[in-house]
Amino acid sequence: MILGFNAGSRTLQQAEHLLHTVAQALGLPGDAIGCTHFVPADAAGGDPHVACSLAVPQSAAESVAESVAASVAASGSESVAGVPADVSWVLGEHRAGPLADGAALAAAEHEARRGGRVVAYPGRDLLTGTVRVGELLGRSAIERVVVLASPDPPGDDVLVATADHVRPVWRDGLMTLQAMPAAGGRIAPAEVPNPTPCCADHA
Incomplete structure (x- = not known):
């Protein structure tokens, strides 16, 4: 079950903060898979922004569905403790809020x-410092590593300088870390820490 939610976040940092806030408020486990999604400007003139999604474990699905249904019934009031009142939700057939279309896209x-x-994602906190590609794949939910502009995947012994900031993407149905060459024959995640806060750069 995938929960989509949207507060019109203008930066990735804002969206990540919202993602962690919602996961905590709903009591989801720390390794629940959560994503940010670029939402382009719409035909009605809505500004581009970043929405979020969370994979809800089966064990928590019923309580989360009840919380979202309560939010729908409350017509936008804060019905989930700790979650801002202006969050729009989509969970299955439940929809609430003016930004629900972006939540549905996410x-x-x-x-x-x-x-x-x-x-x-599972294993994220284990990817710190410098790790080998094989260790990265073995410790986390990341399924593939690709190096930008290279046709070949890196070997398991190639070192990854994580800078403690590893943000994979969904690509071809796989959780994929996009990397770039780094000094000393190493590679590094293509997304650097604290990127310029402009969501339009992350379409």
């Missing part, structure tokens, strides 16, 4: 594994 991309920048 949920659909995550469910199909065709789009989304993965912020939270």
Whole structure:
């Protein structure tokens, strides 16, 4: 079950903060898979922004569905403790809030594994410092590493300088870390820490 939610976040940092806030408020486990998704400007003139999605474990699905249904019934009031009142929701057939279309886009991309920048995932906290590609794949939910502009995947012994900031993306149905060459024959995640806060750069 994929939960989509949207507060019109203008930066990735804002969206990541919202993602962690919602996961905590709903009592989801720390390794729940959560993503950010670029939402383009719409025909009605809505500004581009970043929405979020969370994979809800089966064990928590009923309580999360009840919380979202309560939000729908409350017509936008703060019904989930700790979550801002202006969050729009989509979970299955439940929809609430003026930004629900963006929330639905996020949920659909995550469910199909065709789009989304993965912020939270199993093993994320283990990817610190410098690790080998094989260790990165073995310790986390990341399924593939690709090096930009290279036709060949890196070998398991290639070192990855993580800078403690590893944000894979959904690509071809796989959680994929996009990397770039780094000094000393190493590679590094293509997304650097604290990127320029402009969501339009992350379409």
